[in-house]
Amino acid sequence: MQTIEQLLESKDIRITAMRLLIYKFLAEKEIVVTLSDIENAFEKADRTTLYRTIKTFEEKDIVHQIDDGTGITKYALCEQGCSCDIKTDLHLHFHCNNCNETICLTDHKIPQIKVPDGFVSENVNLVVKGICDKCSR
Amino acid sequence: MQTIEQLLESKDIRITAMRLLIYKFLAEKEIVVTLSDIENAFEKADRTTLYRTIKTFEEKDIVHQIDDGTGITKYALCEQGCSCDIKTDLHLHFHCNNCNETICLTDHKIPQIKVPDGFVSENVNLVVKGICDKCSR
DNA sequence: AAAGTAAGTGCAATGGAAGTGCATTTGTTA
DNA sequence: TAACAAATGCACTTCCATTGCACTTACTTT
Ligand SMILES: [Mn+2]
Ligand SMILES: [Mn+2]
Ligand SMILES: [Zn+2]
Ligand SMILES: [Zn+2]
Numbered sequence: 001m002q003t004i005e006q007l008l009e010s011k012d013i014r015i016t017a018m019r020l021l022i023y024k025f026l027a028e029k030e031i032v033v034t035l036s037d038i039e040n041a042f043e044k045a046d047r048t049t050l051y052r053t054i055k056t057f058e059e060k061d062i063v064h065q066i067d068d069g070t071g072i073t074k075y076a077l078c079e080q081g082c083s084c085d086i087k088t089d090l091h092l093h094f095h096c097n098n099c100n101e102t103i104c105l106t107d108h109k110i111p112q113i114k115v116p117d118g119f120v121s122e123n124v125n126l127v128v129k130g131i132c133d134k135c136s137r
Numbered sequence: 138m139q140t141i142e143q144l145l146e147s148k149d150i151r152i153t154a155m156r157l158l159i160y161k162f163l164a165e166k167e168i169v170v171t172l173s174d175i176e177n178a179f180e181k182a183d184r185t186t187l188y189r190t191i192k193t194f195e196e197k198d199i200v201h202q203i204d205d206g207t208g209i210t211k212y213a214l215c216e217q218g219c220s221c222d223i224k225t226d227l228h229l230h231f232h233c234n235n236c237n238e239t240i241c242l243t244d245h246k247i248p249q250i251k252v253p254d255g256f257v258s259e260n261v262n263l264v265v266k267g268i269c270d271k272c273s274r
Numbered sequence: 275a276a277a278g279t280a281a282g283t284g285c286a287a288t289g290g291a292a293g294t295g296c297a298t299t300t301g302t303t304a
Numbered sequence: 305t306a307a308c309a310a311a312t313g314c315a316c317t318t319c320c321a322t323t324g325c326a327c328t329t330a331c332t333t334t
Binding site for chain 3: 305306307308309310311312313314315316317318319320321322323324325326327328329330331332333334
């Protein structure tokens with residue numbers, strides 16, 4: 001089990017106070033978050049810094065981006081050992097129409113999708129919408 | 138085979154010059170289009186009119202919206218007899234990473250997706266990204 | 275330890291897309 | 305033709321994403 005500092009170093013990301021805080025914030029969330037969510041959690045920090053921190057994390061495969069169809073880009077920490085590989089790490093996302101939260105279903109890999117002749121599939125975005133477990137009980 | 142006028146009437150949409158033109162524009166496209174695409178095709182018309190026409194078509198199940206992950210909402214004509222029903226009319230969309238075009242694969246219905254206990258699936262958005270048939274040959 | 279360099283942060287501004295209020299025009303119906 | 309309702313055009317707004325530039329902080333080298 002490595003510390004956050006070790007993780008960042010291993011990915012060639014400089015350790016700064018802001019980055020540690022943002023990492024911890026993401027780590028304790030089970031749901032995916034928007035930039036505004038992060039902004040609200042760190043009112044003293046500038047929006048741009050948060051934005052660029054997330055982009056850095058994204059480039060280094062620490063965070064992945066989620067398009068859940070709400071029109072607002074969302075982000076979540078990758079799993080341990082994730083390399084954002086299309087074959088092994090691509091998973092399903094669930095958006096709740098009731099509480100409006102989106103979560104990663106990292107255990108649910110995306111099934112093989114057939115495409116017509118001549119088409120080459122490189123990547124798949126799969127979002128299921130409905131009622132989440134918290135809202136359905 | 139009904140005329141466009143008949144189709145619009147059957148859906149309780151008033152026939153106007155603009156609506157006929159936009160319908161024809163959509164009908165001759167094989168790919169899905171953005172509002173900007175329509176705007177460029179009808180430079181004399183106001184953006185708002187085009188916007189509201191599309192929204193009207195959407196409400197009446199003549200057009201469906203596509204979120205292909207580019208961040209820009211796209212639209213396409215529905216198939217003959219489509220009622221935008223989740224069970225029967227929901228289909229796959231393909232986005233080409235090369236030419237940046239997106240098309241409806243109306244023959245490719247969306248497979249049943251398993252979700253964890255407690256979750257209820259109501260709707261699915263499935264976008265495959267890769268190389269389209271025109272670009273791959 | 276001090277200087278020098280590269281990276282990170284904050285502020286201000288921009289741009290694109292989506293959406294709305296209201297006045298004007300057009301079409302439908304009595 | 306008069307009256308009414310819907311469609312269109314214009315102006316404006318909001319929201320999110322993104323960038324340029326100045327300043328600050330962290331790392332490296334002497
Ligand atoms: Mn995820
Ligand atoms: Mn479609
Ligand atoms: Zn919920
Ligand atoms: Zn293509």
